[in-house]
Every structure is written in structure tokens, then in C-alpha cells.
Amino acid sequence: NAGVTQTPKFRVLKTGQSMTLLCAQDMNHEYMYWYRQDPGMGLRLIHYSVGEGTTAKGEVPDGYNVSRLKKQNFLLGLESAAPSQTSVYFCAGRVDRTDTQYFGPGTRLTVL
Amino acid sequence: KNQVEQSPQSLIILEGKNCTLQCNYTVSPFSNLRWYKQDTGRGPVSLTIMTFSENTKSNGRYTATLDADTKQSSLHITASQLSDSASYICVVNTGGFKTIFGAGTRLFVKA
Numbered sequence: 001n002a003g004v005t006q007t008p009k010f011r012v013l014k015t016g017q018s019m020t021l022l023c024a025q026d027m028n029h030e031y032m033y034w035y036r037q038d039p040g041m042g043l044r045l046i047h048y049s050v051g052e053g054t055t056a057k058g059e060v061p062d063g064y065n066v067s068r069l070k071k072q073n074f075l076l077g078l079e080s081a082a083p084s085q086t087s088v089y090f091c092a093g094r095v096d097r098t099d100t101q102y103f104g105p106g107t108r109l110t111v112l
Numbered sequence: 113k114n115q116v117e118q119s120p121q122s123l124i125i126l127e128g129k130n131c132t133l134q135c136n137y138t139v140s141p142f143s144n145l146r147w148y149k150q151d152t153g154r155g156p157v158s159l160t161i162m163t164f165s166e167n168t169k170s171n172g173r174y175t176a177t178l179d180a181d182t183k184q185s186s187l188h189i190t191a192s193q194l195s196d197s198a199s200y201i202c203v204v205n206t207g208g209f210k211t212i213f214g215a216g217t218r219l220f221v222k223a
Contacts, residue, residue: 042116105153
């Protein structure tokens with residue numbers, strides 16, 4: 001099993017550009033999450049999904065959109081990147097609400 | 113306000129020594145508390161989970177304690193190894209969809 005994977009690992013964008021981060025899992029996770037991690041702060045939830053075809057806003061959703069068309073994939077989109085979105089993005093998944101979250105390796109995004 | 117505070121922010125110890133990391137939380141309602149280990153450039157990995165009724169939980173050289181009355185938890189690392197160098201994150205779940213992450217303690221183990 002590959003577990004939770006993220007694509008790409010690194011990306012540099014210019015202000016105003018758009019991009020999509022892909023999270024894929026083969027662990028039968030019903031719940032999936034997108035977080036951002038900034039220096040000196042805890043992981044903050046951007047958006048999450050409780051099943052295929054569903055998405056919901058987390059703590060810091062502004063400037064991001066998500067889609068979960070297939071159970072195994074959770075996409076995070078930035079329509080018009082801003083320097084404040086420079087961060088490390090982590091995807092996570094779990095089977096149910098009581099299960100531990102399994103994290104991907106992260107995507108380091110820099111917006112110039 | 114739901115918060116998880118960890119101390120110290122960073123810690124340097126010599127290989128073979130023990131150390132204890134602290135976590136204080138003001139999260140309500142409380143469902144469980146987890147400690148995660150995050151190696152540099154990797155995603156967090158769960159070490160332990162404790163529910164309200166559990167006081168202590170071990171995972172090899174890692175021992176977590178929980179005092180639900182004072183809302184404090186600690187992670188004790190015994191006989192540290194170089195591979196223990198990482199960030200350790202305290203995470204509290206409310207039972208719904210709220211998961212509150214601490215900022216982490218950065219541990220450096222020196223030879």
C-alpha cells in the first residue's frame with residue numbers, strides 16, 4: 001500500500017497563478033483533510049471531506065477550494081495564489097472519526 | 113477558546129538522556145488526546161492516543177500521561193536516540209470534527 005501520497009512535493013508560484021494539489025490514498029479513508037503548517041503554529045484545517053462527493057470548510061478556507069469526486073482522491077485548489085499562502089500543505093485521511101489520522105508527506109508551496 | 117499549548121518550544125538533550133514534553137489544553141468537549149511525531153520534511157505520525165479515563169499509555173520508549181482534571185498531558189522519552197530528533201505535536205479531539213493541534217516541541221538529540 002502506498003498510504004497517503006501528495007503531488008507535487010514542491011512548487012513555486014507567482015502571485016495570481018493557480019494550481020491544484022492532489023492527495024491520493026489507498027487506505028479506504030472515508031474522511032480526508034487538508035491542513036497548512038506555518039512556522040510556530042499548529043496545523044490548521046483548510047477544508048475536509050466526510051465522504052465521496054462531500055466537502056466542508058475548516059478553520060482557514062478563504063482562497064482555497066476542494067473537490068472529492070472519487071473516494072480515494074482529495075484535491076486542493078488555489079485559484080489566485082497570494083504570498084500569504086506560502087506554507088507546507090498536508091493531506092490526511094482516516095477511516096472514521098475515532099481513527100488516527102494518517103498524513104501525507106506534505107507539499108512545500110512558495111508564492112512569490 | 114479551544115487551545116493546545118506545548119512547552120518547551122525547543123529542547124536539546126544528549127543521546128541516552130531522558131526528557132519530558134508538556135501539553136496543556138483548554139478544549140471542550142474532550143474526546144481524546146494524541147501525541148504525534150513529525151520528522152523533518154515528513155508528515156506527522158501518531159505515537160499514542162488516550163481517552164478521558166486513561167492516565168498513561170506507552171509505546172516503546174515513549175510514555176504519555178494524561179490528567180483530565182488539570183487538562184495536562186506529558187510525553188516522556190526514555191534513553192533518547194538520535195532518531196528521536198523531531199517535532200512532537202500534542203493533538204486534542206473534541207469528538208466532532210474539531211481537532212486542535214499544538215504548535216509542537218522541537219527536540220534535538222545530540223551525540
